[in-house]
Amino acid sequence: MRELDYDVVIIGSGAGGGAVAKELAPLAAAGKRIAVLEWGPKLADDAFTGREVEMARQLYFDSGGVLTKDRTLTMAYGRAYGGSTVVYTGTSLTIPEDVVKRWDVPGIEYNDLQRRSAKYIEENNVHKLEESELNDNNRLFLEGCIKLGYRAQQFPINVKGCRSSSLCNLGCPNGAKQGTHRVQLPAAEAAGVEVITNCRVTRVGERSCDAVVADPGFGLPSSWESGEVRVNAKVIVVCGGAINSAALLLRSGYGDRLPTLGRYLTLHPALILVGEHPHEISNFHGHPKSFYCDEFWESEKFLLETCMYFPFITSKNLIGFGAEHSKLMRAFGRLQMILVLAVDPALESNRVLVDRDGEPVIDYTMGPSVLDSLHRSMVASAKIFFAAGAHRVHAPAGASFFIERKDADRVEELIPRSNVIPGKISVASAHIMGGCGMGREASDSVTDSWGRVHGSPGLYVGDSGLFPRASEINPYVTVMALADRVAEHIRDNAGELLAP
Ligand SMILES: Cc1cc2nc3c(=O)[nH]c(=O)nc-3n(C[C@H](O)[C@H](O)[C@H](O)COP(=O)(O)OP(=O)(O)OC[C@H]3O[C@@H](n4cnc5c(N)ncnc54)[C@H](O)[C@@H]3O)c2cc1C
Ligand code: SF4
Numbered sequence: 245m246r247e248l249d250y251d252v253v254i255i256g257s258g259a260g261g262g263a264v265a266k267e268l269a270p271l272a273a274a275g276k277r278i279a280v281l282e283w284g285p286k287l288a289d290d291a292f293t294g295r296e297v298e299m300a301r302q303l304y305f306d307s308g309g310v311l312t313k314d315r316t317l318t319m320a321y322g323r324a325y326g327g328s329t330v331v332y333t334g335t336s337l338t339i340p341e342d343v344v345k346r347w348d349v350p351g352i353e354y355n356d357l358q359r360r361s362a363k364y365i366e367e368n369n370v371h372k373l374e375e376s377e378l379n380d381n382n383r384l385f386l387e388g389c390i391k392l393g394y395r396a397q398q399f400p401i402n403v404k405g406c407r408s409s410s411l412c413n414l415g416c417p418n419g420a421k422q423g424t425h426r427v428q429l430p431a432a433e434a435a436g437v438e439v440i441t442n443c444r445v446t447r448v449g450e451r452s453c454d455a456v457v458a459d460p461g462f463g464l465p466s467s468w469e470s471g472e473v474r475v476n477a478k479v480i481v482v483c484g485g486a487i488n489s490a491a492l493l494l495r496s497g498y499g500d501r502l503p504t505l506g507r508y509l510t511l512h513p514a515l516i517l518v519g520e521h522p523h524e525i526s527n528f529h530g531h532p533k534s535f536y537c538d539e540f541w542e543s544e545k546f547l548l549e550t551c552m553y554f555p556f557i558t559s560k561n562l563i564g565f566g567a568e569h570s571k572l573m574r575a576f577g578r579l580q581m582i583l584v585l586a587v588d589p590a591l592e593s594n595r596v597l598v599d600r601d602g603e604p605v606i607d608y609t610m611g612p613s614v615l616d617s618l619h620r621s622m623v624a625s626a627k628i629f630f631a632a633g634a635h636r637v638h639a640p641a642g643a644s645f646f647i648e649r650k651d652a653d654r655v656e657e658l659i660p661r662s663n664v665i666p667g668k669i670s671v672a673s674a675h676i677m678g679g680c681g682m683g684r685e686a687s688d689s690v691t692d693s694w695g696r697v698h699g700s701p702g703l704y705v706g707d708s709g710l711f712p713r714a715s716e717i718n719p720y721v722t723v724m725a726l727a728d729r730v731a732e733h734i735r736d737n738a739g740e741l742l743a744p
């Protein structure tokens with residue numbers, strides 16, 4: 245096996261890894277050797293075709309359909325130069341103060357996270373779209389919420405030169421979305437940080453990690469030749485995303501002394517509903533996600549967001565088969581769409597495990613409170629569709645495939661709670677959090693508030709795995725704020741940590 249020496253190795257280049265890389269750039273500029281090892285490929289700008297099946301295969305783990313152990317939920321997370329930030333929608337929210345209080349991590353203060361979030365909001369060009377840039381899907385959502393008296397807010401998003409192609413979750417073909425692949429990684433590389441793509445880390449030790457470089461058959465070639473490599477480093481920052489960071493540390497044997505490793509996984513279980521309008525609506529262009537409704541966030545633990553997915557994802561997420569399903573898909577150009585997100589509690593039993601081969605297994609059960617939230621969110625969404633003028637609604641737990649407009653005042657009855665059964669409704673997650681949670685000590689957490697793994701000097705976690713509970717809002721800005729803390733700690737202690 246080849247052996248290489250670095251000062252710092254960062255595993256993963258997504259929201260967390262990208263932020264750590266850029267924040268450590270001054271060390272690279274001062275001569276320290278820093279490498280980002282990224283499992284996924286880097287695609288050339290013209291390889292972002294917007295073609296659904298091709299992009300899903302190249303940019304996501306399992307094409308965005310990783311299944312939980314009991315197969316009741318699918319998870320989408322990215323594998324690429326830039327991680328999930330290549331495929332995220334770019335809605336950019338700061339974690340609310342109440343959530344930080346609920347996290348109850350000594351050393352984590354709202355004001356500190358707020359200040360760091362503001363830095364990334366600035367760095368990633370976050371702003372609200374002009375009214376003229378909003379499409380019908382978003383306008384209708386707002387209209388429905390206003391008619392019902394529900395509180396709706398506009399999402400700030402992180403685009404520069406957005407050309408309204410609505411393909412954000414397939415990787416922006418116009419280079420407009422300001423993920424770490426556009427902002428933090430190029431800045432880090434300019435300062436001397438090396439980013440090695442197609443490089444999967446298979447084991448992490450205290451001061452070294454093993455990796456395999458392999459060409460996936462698409463994307464730009466890796467800067468390292470194919471084969472196995474051992475990388476020695478004084479500091480290792482694990483930023484593989486919540487599932488893969490926990491799995492990597494478990495596979496490497498850290499579970500023996502860190503009993504919470506992999507546990508307290510939260511997913512914001514989500515599903516989509518559609519309302520069919522009598523006329524075409526302009527959803528094939530425009531940024532897909534401009535508004536959200538947080539009316540029920542505190543009382544019923546769910547958020548409603550606008551969304552517009554592509555035909556394959558949409559058809560997979562609608563319930564039913566045959567003629568009715570086909571009829572609804574044929575109405576695609578007339579569909580209004582809402583994504584609902586349930587806020588799930590952090591349970592010890594919801595966790596990442598590894599199988600005999602060291603591959604992640606996600607043991608996650610949607611408890612009664614989550615099913616209640618999903619039920620109430622479907623009822624609220626159906627009301628919004630009808631208030632916005634839809635003539636029929638498809639709700640995954642509906643008593644019938646369609647709820648017709650004449651029954652609009654019976655939605656409570658026509659979406660029975662008894663139909664909200666895991667496995668019978670299509671639930672997905674793109675907000676994967678926890679598994680390497682921050683806390684006080686090894687008995688209750690994996691790291692401290694600076695992302696330092698308890699009992700392993702020089703080993704850090706710097707990604708969404710750090711969340712001790714759900715963020716309760718779209719999480720990426722908070723991931724970057726926490727990664728910023730990790731990098732600051734390494735910078736401030738570089739003399740000691742990186743001493744020869
Ligand atoms: C479709 C979609 C839409 C989303 N939309 C939004 C949104 O609008 N707003 C928002 O706030 N959040 C959104 N999110 C969530 C957000 O993208 C994530 O919370 C965030 O990117 C997580 O950051 P991370 O660093 O933990 O992991 P990621 O960004 O997922 O990065 C992890 C990286 O590590 C790499 N990796 C994993 N294991 C290894 C290994 N063993 N060796 C080497 N590399 C490894 C992976 O390939 C990946 O590139 C969305 C996510 C998805 C999938
Ligand atoms: S809507 Fe804007 S950010 Fe999204 S894919 Fe199109 S150009 Fe890119």
